[in-house]
Amino acid sequence: MFTVTQNIKRHKPSTLSWLVKQTMHLSAIASLAVSSSMIHAEPSPLTTTTDDSGDINRANSEAEPSTTLPTIVVTADINKQVTENTDYTIPVARSATGLALSARETPQAVSVVTHQQIKDQNSNNLTEVLKRAPAIQVGSIDGARSGFSARGFGINGFQIDGLDTDFVQQAAMGEYGINTAMFDHVEIVRGATGLMSGTGDPSANVNLIRKRADSNVRATELSADVDRYGYYGLSVDHSQPLSESGAVRGRVVANYQDGDTFIDRQELGQNLLYATVDADVSDNTTVSIGASRQHNKSKSTMWGGLPSYLSDGSKAEWDTSKNGSANWTNWDSDNVYYFADIDHDFNENWNLTTNASYNESDSSPKLLYMYASSVDPDAGLIYNLNPFHADTERKQVNVKTELTGNFDALGRTHQVIVGGYYKKSDLDTFTYTAPPDGLLPVSEFSDWDGSYPEPVWGDKTQSSDVTTKEKAIFAATQLQLTDPLSLILGSRVSDYERSGFQYGTKVNTESEHIWTPYAGITYDVNDNHSLYTSYSAIFQPQSERDINGLYLDPIEGKNYEIGLKSESDNGALQSQVSIFRIEQNDLAQPDGGQTIPGAGLEKAYVGADATSQGVEVEVTGALSDKLQATIGYTHFNTKGKNGQAINTGYADTTLNLFATYDMDDIIPNLTVGGGIDWSNGYYGIVTNPVTGRSEKYGQDDVTLASIMARYAVNENLEAQLNVNNLFNQKYLAGENFFGLTYGEPINVVGRLTYRF
Structure with missing residues (x-):
């Protein structure tokens, strides 16, 4: 933890010259990575061949025999979005x-x-x-x-199977912790995607x-996990x-997780049940139906983080296991x-x-x-307690035809x-009044153990009822102008409406016939590289x-991007090198730490x-026939109208690296791997409650290392070990510092998987 004193560096060249220079400078990096791999070792093809029994085998028949677990056989066409039998690319x-x-045909970073x-x-x-x-x-x-961000701005666009899904972060309905057991993969498009998501x-x-x-064919996967803090999980995928x-085919996924975390007294858990049926009702028509239910358990969970200051006005530093919640709290x-x-x-x-x-x-x-709200000359810093109890419900309907x-x-x-889209979301919140006499303040936090009585909650009243509707039509085309040159043009017209009330304030906003244009050009330099x-x-x-x-x-606003893609x-x-510029008007920024009266x-x-x-x-992908890797580097500069730094809670430079290596030539059936996630300061x-002055509160650069190993015991059973935050770095993980949250210390997770 440290106090930031330096100014953020700013780029001053014109937008066009800056983009061009950066592209020319960095294009060699990605091109070299791809070209070098092509020269030294051509990776095994991702295509699969099916024998008469229907089993899928990777195309490398001359490889030395090794123990591999049974592969789930799929009938998906190459255009279907399935990655269960691929490595790190799609x-x-x-x-x-x-x-x-394909990745090279898409004129955005994906x-x-x-x-x-x-x-x-x-x-x-x-x-x-x-x-x-x-x-x-x-x-x-x-x-x-949690909060997610990219390119200096918070991420608000989420989809499931291409349908927009509102994730209500403030209500914390568990969406950010949605269980991956029921998902094949995750696609991330950086930059504005208003053509498909509407919001841009x-x-x-x-x-x-x-x-x-x-x-x-019939296929089942069973797995069990456990970590050093007392978490355990069980899963079945059939x-x-x-x-x-x-x-007609069916699939069922069930997952159970429960246990302690690195935070004292906190318990987290999930129960997931997912089922789906696909039916080929004719040679040309497939119908899919499905459902999922996920329950999220969160006991003795902190709200708002730990206090940032001590009674002498100095910055607080707590044990990473410190918990500021009461024992009766939950956020299920x-x-x-x-x-x-x-x-x-x-x-x-x-x-x-x-x-x-x-x-x-x-x-x-x-x-x-x-x-912490004030200072008492005798007692020092005064910690106020704010209780909260609410019932929140959201209902969403999405329909899209393409x-x-x-x-x-x-x-x-x-x-x-060409297509049309309709979405409706209803959000209702009922809050319970706090005790009429309030709660006594706490003057000492160092020995807080969560032993504090639950208040007697008052009346339940509806505090919000907000309905959001969106209707849209869209179209896009890829025009192959010449063999190497293609043009993508798209357009979306949307109607947006929000109505109801929230905390006593009437809500009535409407935007009609909002036009969102999209244009992209790709040029194939040769068979492996595209601009x-x-x-x-x-x-x-x-x-x-x-x-x-x-x-x-x-x-x-507007989103511009140029780059180079190679494969x-x-x-x-x-590989891809992306240079971007984003211009926005009316972006939400905190109003000096003020709160809304009555809310x-x-x-x-x-x-x-x-x-x-x-x-x-x-x-991303196969650097050799045995080495899979994903490497990402990002640097950006975000500023306001007058050149001031904004959104400083996001690190402006990050590096992510993760790789696995098949050790079969040395130790049969063993795969090892590891990674580094680095970010600079944020x-x-x-406002210091003791001095009353505004000041910078920050975190120095963070380097998190991880390692993994997986061993196939036989053709059905494998064991995997992951170690996260290998060097046990202590760091603040929050986007803001009004309340402190720490990242997870070193953790060891073991998993057994059995397939039959």
């Missing part, structure tokens, strides 16, 4: 434009965290996945809430792709055909999803897909927030997508309110102009 991704484009990466890093929930994803930052707000969030859009019932022909939540998809091929060129989902989420937290196809014109084949550029408009409604309780105007001959190794501790915000420009470099501006 043939196509649709999240950016809706078109089935990262895919595949099923194999999730397994290698033992990432059990979305937060753990994004902590290790290139160019993404994860900050801890308190015991139940300039940071990133996160799309979680569910596992499907795509196995034509697939099988439900008809003799395999035209439930998430239920139902979904149905219809996929119909008219012929080999045209396809019609309709996706629909319904979601209910609820939480009923009982919390106690401890914060027609995709290929058409010939001017002697070339082009792609097109690209893209532009997208930004339009993003905000949930933040000003000091008068009124919602801020939607963010409007090996078989696509097993991919509890809800912070007030003001709209401000902001720009961010930076560079991202990423290399800080916030807070």
Whole structure:
């Protein structure tokens, strides 16, 4: 922990010259990585061959025999989004434009965290996945809430199977901890994606792709986990055909987690049940239905973090295990999803897909927030207690229909997508009044053990009832102008409406016929390298309110990007260099730490102009036939209208590296790996309750190392060990420093997996 005194460096060249110089300087890095790998070792192909029994085997028949676990056989087409039988790359991704484009064909920075990466890093929930994803930052707000960011701005765009999903961070309904056991992979598109997500969030859009019932043979996977703090988990993933022909297939995933954490008295857990059925109702039509339910347990969970200051005005430093909550607090939540998809091929060129989902989420937290508010000359710093109890429920409906196809014109084949989208979300919150006489302040926190009586809650009243609706039509096309040159044009027109009331303030905002254009160009330099550029408009409604309780105007702006993408001959190794500039108006910024009158501790915000420009470099895939890796470097500069630094709670430079190596030639059946996640300093501006002055409160650079090893005991059983934060670095993990949260110390996680 330290006090930041230096100014953030700023780039002063014009936008165009800066982008061009950075591209020329950095393109060699990614190109060299791909070219070097192609020269020294051509990775094994990702394509699979199916023998008469239906078993899938990797194409390397001359390799020395080794013990490998049974592979789940899939019937998915290459255009389907399945990564369970791939390594660290995927043939196509649709999240950016809706078109089935390869990485090189997509004129934006796209990262895919595949099923194999999730397994290698033992990432059990979305937060753990994004902590290790290139160019993404994860900050801890308190015991139940996290914040995600990219390119200097918070991430608000989330999708499940391409359908927008509102994650209500403030209510902490467990979405950020959504269990990865039911997902195949996660697609991350950085930069504005207004064409497909509507909002045009300039940071990133996160799309979680569910596992499907795509196995034509019976297959089961059982696993068990345990870590050093007392956490344990059990999981089953079972697939099988439900008809003799395999035209109807089913899949069930069940997962149970429970136990202690590194924080004293805190207990976390999850129960997940996921089931889906895919049915080929004809040669050209597939219907999928499914449902999931996840219960999130969070006991003795902190709200708002630990106090930042001691009674002498110095910055506090607590044990990482310190817990500021009371023993009776909890932040439990439930998430239920139902979904149905219809996929119909008219012929080999045209396809019609309709996706629909319904979601209910609820939480009923009982919390106690401890914060320093004043100084008593005799008693020193006074810690106030703020109790909170509420019932929150959210219901969402999403429907999307897309027609995709290929058409010939001017002697070339082009792609097109047209579609429509509807979303409705209802959010209701009921709060319980605190004790009429309030709670006694606490003058000493060092020996706090959570022994504090639960208040007698008062009347239950409805504090908010907000309905959000969005309707949109969209279209995009990839025009192959010449053999190496393609142009992508897209457009989306949206109607957005929010109505109801929140904490006594009427809510009534409406935006009609919002046009979100998209344009991109890709140019194939040769068979392995492509240059690209893209532009997208930004339009993003905000949930933040000003000091008068009124919602801020939607963010409007522009997103520019140019870059270089490269891949090996078989696509097993991919790289990208991305140079971006983001311009936004009316971005929500804290209003000097003020809270909204009558809205509890809800912070007030003001709209401000902001720009961010930076560079991202990423290399992912097979560096050799035995070495898989993902490497990401990011640097950006974010500033306000007058050149002042903003969003300083996000590190402006990060490096992520993770790799695994197949040791089969030395020790048969052994895979080892490890990684480094580094970020430079970040800080916030807070008010010292003793001096009354605003000052910088920050964290120095953080380096987190991890290692892993996996051993296949036989053809059915494997054991895996992961060690996170290997050197036990102590660091502040928060996005702001009004309340302190610490990152997890060294942790050892063991897993056994049995497949049959």
